[in-house]
Amino acid sequence: MKAAQERKNLSLSDTNVTEADHSNCRRVTPVLNRVGDKWSMQVVMQLANGPKRFSELKRALDGVSQRMLTLTLRGLERDGLVSRHVTPTIPPRVDYELTEIGNSLRDPVMALGAWALEHIDCIWAAQQRYDAMQDN
Template sequence: MNAAQERKNLSPGHSNVTEASAMDIPHGPICRTVAPVLNRVGDKWSMMIVMLLGDGPKRFMELKRAIDGISQRMLTLSLRNLERDGLVSRHVTPTIPPRVDYELTELGESLREPVQGLGAWAMAHIACIRAAQDRYDAVETD
């Protein structure tokens, strides 16, 4: 297998998918259906928000202070999208000024474990990923 082919495969020469099972599943429609969900949960801000809300309800400014580099607009958009997807709920307490708290819904809670797993995987493999990036960049600049 040449280098170009090797880059295309996650594990060259190994596959657990049989021809019969691959033909039974209409991958195109499934991928189109779940792509928006995967985009949401794969977004770095959404993942950070989910992990922070895993410790309990938080106010907007608590989240903003805890997430380094997020703008107020991006936090607002991310929270709205998570709320729209049913992962976060928003509670307004009618005080002056109004108090707004965000917390994970039951569905959002179910996302915590996979997000933690992905974070653990990233931490365990960051050195390998950086080494691969360095090798790739060295070849690309030659």
């Protein structure tokens, strides 16, 4: 029998995971959703070298729509990771930059990116094997 078919579902009693661990997971899920979405960490990395205007971010993020970038920036601002500065000119100038907590994300995001680059070939190979098994 294949290893995947031999696995069983684990319950809380089968592991060393406590109810407090589950509670903490529920608490951090919204944060992990933010940092795990398609555009947020790309925005964080674009702002890692200093403030940028909306139009600069839009040009740097290939494929992001104006609406999605606006929603992403609002979410990052709401979470305290990005600050928005409006200069009252005509038209108004709006700059975005990382807050202190936003800057603290740079190293973990870079580490995750490095991990992904290191393992991408293995992941692609696993995907191909999986897809080939699904076709049979």
